[in-house]
Amino acid sequence: MTVYSVIGAGVAGLAVATELTERGATVEIYDPAGPPGPHGCSWWAGGMLAPWCEYENAEEPVLRLGQEAIVWWAAHTEVTRAGTLVVASKRDLPDMRRFARRTEGFVEVDRARVAALEPDLHGFGQGLFFEEEAHLDPRKALQDLYRGLKDKGVTIHKRIAPSGLQNAIDCRGLSAREYLYDLRGVKGEMLVIRCPDVEITRPVRLLHPRMPLYIVPRGEGIYMLGATMIESEDSSRITARSMLELLSAAYALNPAFGEAEVLEIGVDLRPAFPDNLPRIRRLGRTIYANGLYRHGYLLAPALARGVADLALHNTHSEMVDEDRA
């Protein structure tokens, strides 16, 4: 009997394991860190399922494949379909016009509609509303996948994968870079804050010339603030500059965020290929699935499908860029 050994229990590994299991394959998982936790970069994600917003600065597959993600995740964890609201400070309104030009799937909203959608947003006269977008809580999503796999009898080994596995699927993100010559790390920094005084019900993006700043509600007054994108492979610390920019964004949305408690600071490296799109590569007995970049939750379902197609049916999805089995 064929056993597929998934290495890495981040969003890529768990999505791949789930997809394989649901297609009837026998799967085991290796991760020396055990269950999902702060050691993996998908723990720190925003969890936005926002293919239309992301398309503003990404290639076409992100828009197309990302749309499949909402359905996939809804079948495995709690997904909130409340859309995304994009706003800009007055001085950055040209950026909003550009944003609107570069993507689709939104309606323009005026001051009254912004206020109706998010009464606690402060002083934004216009915005873009992406009604079809959704978000999830990444930590809950990882735990739900993990639990689902356990319930289906998938063995999860809390140790390094042995060498010589017959059907390995390496989903280790940046840890696999010695086998993936063109993989790089892109630093991301985020904060988790608590501010019960402000009630925002859906992801809100504040346009910024250098990074997509957003706030994602996690419920009970808790918000995730993200995220920087820095071409650096040092994940040791957040910089003061980044922290200032993240907190200023929250403050700009509503000055009451000035009273927020900072609960967590997250810093990690997103694994990315040169075009920032994920890849599936088969080298010998190992399939590498990697490079989800800032689209871990958005593209993990498509990545998982691609891996399952290759492993089970030898079908090459568009993400497969090399096959030297």
Add this chain to the structure above:
Amino acid sequence: MSKEFYGVTLPNPLMLGTAQYPSPAILEEAFRASGASVATVSLRREGAGGTGQTFWKMIEDLGVHVLPNTAGCHTVKEAVTTAHMAREVFDTKWIKLELIGHTDSLQPDVFQLVEAARILSEDGFEVFPYTTEDLIVGERLLEAGCEVLMPWGAPIGSGRGLNNIYALRAMRAEFPDVPLVVDAGIGLPSHAAAAMELGFDAVLLNTAVARAGDPVQMARAMMAAVEAGQAAHEADPIEARDMAEASTPVIGKAFLS
């Protein structure tokens, strides 16, 4: 005749920044498609501490001249430290010296700029100062050891083009032998061409290409524009005049009269 930048003759007058592209793959294609001869790279923005290894390696692999910058620095000390880091990482004496003096306009602080330029020049750096179009500041920068001046066209990232053509023209006239680069504010190829028509020696831009819907296409357009502007300048354009001047003789306005 193209001037030398610290002894280097550039094959063409387009310098491109490397920030804000949708992906490194698109950045690379923009360089290859346009043939831009210089790549500026920000150390401070892209990870202090010499840690952007993969990204920086990719920039080096473009095979163009690398011009590290001190973007985001607000003090002499910060800029000098960043310049030293850049020299180590990229093994080059070139440094684009940027000292921001105003948060909203990102206007250079020319006082600190001159001071930092002197320190770095004395330390063997080849400084490309990002400055305003002020002639006296330009003079002081040359005295401090700079052999290139880079006045702004308009505030960084604003895409407004050449805000003060009169002053840029005066600068060209004042420093006929100094390589001059319009740095910042370019939004359209016509802006870049206009700078070259004024007799500038190169144009440095980033946002206009990186944030265009199709950065590769825009990079090509910018190269075409700077080459057109340069050729036009060398061709000695005609003077503008108030009245029409027919290019062929007109009956009634006889040459006999």
